[in-house]
Amino acid sequence: MHSILAAAPAISVEGGRILxxxxxxxxxxALTVVLIAGIREPKSGKAGPGGAGGGKKGRIRKKLTSDQAQWTGITAGTLYMTAGSIWxxxxxxxxxxxxxxxxxxFGAAGLGAVSLILGSVLYFRELTPGKAAVTGIxxxxxxxxxxxxxxxxQALILTGAHAIGMI
Structure with a gap:
């Protein structure tokens, strides 16, 4: 009786490109799709007069919370600037x-003041996921x-994306 030893092929990530x-x-x-899919309520599938009929309503599998939407928006906004083009x-x-x-x-106000305003809104208010995403962008x-x-x-997002080979 002979035993055969087969080695599994090595899984490698070329150049650190995980994705x-x-x-x-x-x-x-991709992040824009995540935001749209995660915050928009699906249209109901009404069929016939008064909505009667066998219409099937779509459902959101995972809905973004306000915090998830704002951080996804911040990440998307950062990558919009990096991508250029239509973004x-x-x-x-x-x-x-x-x-x-x-x-x-408003008198002498700089971008630091505007940053404080946006940071305050994101921290102290729980916005709807859609508004949180736009505010994050x-x-x-x-x-x-x-x-x-x-x-x-921006530095953390771009450094992380570069480290795993996304950009």
């Missing part, structure tokens, strides 16, 4: 929001431009 070749644009797209809409939204406070209407752009301690989320 394969993704890129900032791919991650931005510059996130930066434009951040710039428009910041200009409301920095154009002189806006905050990502403002924080990245404000620099200082406000640049830490």
């Amino acid at each position: 394969g070749s993704v890129g900032a644009g791919g991650i931005a797209t 510059t809409v996130g930066k434009n939204l951040s710039d428009a929001f910041a200009s409301v406070f920095t154009n002189g209407g 806006v905050a990502a752009g403002v924080w990245a431009q404000a620099g200082g301690i406000w640049g830490l989320p």
Whole structure:
């Protein structure tokens, strides 16, 4: 009786790319899908007059909480700026929001003040997941431009994504 020893093939992650070749644009797209799928209520499948009939209503398998939506929004907003192309809409939204406070209407206010405003809203208010996601996207752009301690989320997100080979 002979025994055969077969070795399993080694699993390797080429160049640290855990998810394969993704890129900032791919991650931005995927996170946008996560936000839309995780915060939008599905349309009900009404059939016939008055909604009677065999319509099947879709369900959300996992719904994002307010905190999950805001951090996913911050991550998505950071990657929107990194990806460029069509994703510059996130930066434009951040710039428009910041200009409301920095154009002189509120006195001498800089991006640090706008960062404090956004941080306060995200910390002290429990927004609906949709509003939390949009606020997170806006905050990502403002924080990245404000620099200082406000640049830490961007630095952590981009360093982490680069470390695992996503960008």
